[in-house]
Amino acid sequence: MVKADNNGYEDLIAQIDKERLPQHIAIIMDGNGRWAKQRNLIRSIGHREGMEAMRRTVEICRNIGIKILTVYAFSTENWLRPKEEVNFLMSLFAEYLRKELALLNEQDICLQLLGDSSKLPLSVQRELDHTLSATKNNQTMIFNIAVNYGSRIEITSAVKRIASLVEAGELKADEINEQLISDNLNTAGQIDPDLLIRTSSERRLSNFLLWQLAYTELAFVDIYWPDFGKRDLLAAIIDYQHRDRRFGGV
Numbered sequence: 001m002v003k004a005d006n007n008g009y010e011d012l013i014a015q016i017d018k019e020r021l022p023q024h025i026a027i028i029m030d031g032n033g034r035w036a037k038q039r040n041l042i043r044s045i046g047h048r049e050g051m052e053a054m055r056r057t058v059e060i061c062r063n064i065g066i067k068i069l070t071v072y073a074f075s076t077e078n079w080l081r082p083k084e085e086v087n088f089l090m091s092l093f094a095e096y097l098r099k100e101l102a103l104l105n106e107q108d109i110c111l112q113l114l115g116d117s118s119k120l121p122l123s124v125q126r127e128l129d130h131t132l133s134a135t136k137n138n139q140t141m142i143f144n145i146a147v148n149y150g151s152r153i154e155i156t157s158a159v160k161r162i163a164s165l166v167e168a169g170e171l172k173a174d175e176i177n178e179q180l181i182s183d184n185l186n187t188a189g190q191i192d193p194d195l196l197i198r199t200s201s202e203r204r205l206s207n208f209l210l211w212q213l214a215y216t217e218l219a220f221v222d223i224y225w226p227d228f229g230k231r232d233l234l235a236a237i238i239d240y241q242h243r244d245r246r247f248g249g250v
Helices: 008-014 034-039 043-064 076-081 083-106 122-135 153-168 180-184 230-241
Strands: 024-028 068-075 110-115 141-149 197-198 217-220
Touching: 008 043, 008 230, 024 153, 034 043, 034 153, 043 068, 043 083, 068 076, 076 083, 076 141, 083 110, 083 122, 083 217, 122 180, 122 230, 141 153, 197 230
Parallel strands: 024 068, 024 197, 068 141, 110 141, 197 217
Antiparallel strands: none
């Protein structure tokens, strides 16, 4: 199991301005396979260690007061991966839901799904439905997990729903605005991410929250996701707090 490097953790905690925390952090968890390859291990071990990194990240976000955490777990494009790997990822997701339900409730964390669950294996759908229902009233933090998610599909679906209202005469075209589109996305009712973190040194969004990330601060971390520890998260937050967010103003 990966032992996250948390040396200097307390020093970093002391540098955090609790009054300027990002309210919503989004993460593209990238590099599980390359982490395993680097160590001459099979990819499934990398994915399992990636799940441990996700667990660490959920814990620290909740403990320091982050209100919303969104992670990119499985994209619509990931179905193109080898069947054996996809099956393992699905079973790993179900395992996470089973093992973490008690802790999610203990920590008052509400799990929400971004994406289309109808294409997931039935056994995974059952675990997911149970966890979503069991945590729906938790209020300390929202934990969005994007599974079978693609932002272009999300935006297209929102446009179709709005278009159907126009066709039905329930909405006029000039009544369509940014808020209406936001209200028809998977993240309806949530604030947009303040900070996006992507691991593995890649510098792209990969069809993730394209609408919601319009004014998000971006942080690209040059380590693979399984190595991402508490210190790395805190360092990204501290860097975020030193930025001047003008949202197009001066």
